[in-house]
Amino acid sequence: MQYIAIKIKIALYDIPLPKYENKFKSLKFEEIDETKPQPTPPAPKPTPQPIPQELEIKSLKDKLSQKEKDISSLEINYQKALNTKNHLSYKLGEALIKANKNWYKGGYVKFVFEVMRIKKEHRNI
Secondary structure, three states: OHHHHHHHHHHHHOOOOHHHHHHHHHOOOOOOOOOOOOOOOOOOOOOOOOOHHHHHHHHHHHHHHHHHHHHHHHHHHHHHHHHHHOOHHHHHHHHHHHHHHOHHHOHHHHHHHHHHHHHHHHHHO
């Protein structure tokens, strides 16, 4: 390439280079033929595609992890439900509903004693 560039400079400016001519002749340069197509770099190898069994295993793992998340959220919801059932107002409401269902058997009389029992339990907690 240097040889071609220097020849062009010589042709354009007519600069004599007797000192360097022998060196240029001893050096071997390859001329690039612009009409000749350049070698293209090798195409990148495609990424290996997973086989169907691997895809199935991956989907099963995803489903399993999703089920585990659902189970943990259900456990949290269960704990919240237990906490709600232990509230004083929940217990009183439950006793009132029970008394209303059994009004003809003296449900409201039993309700008064049930309220006293619930109040006593709630103080001890």
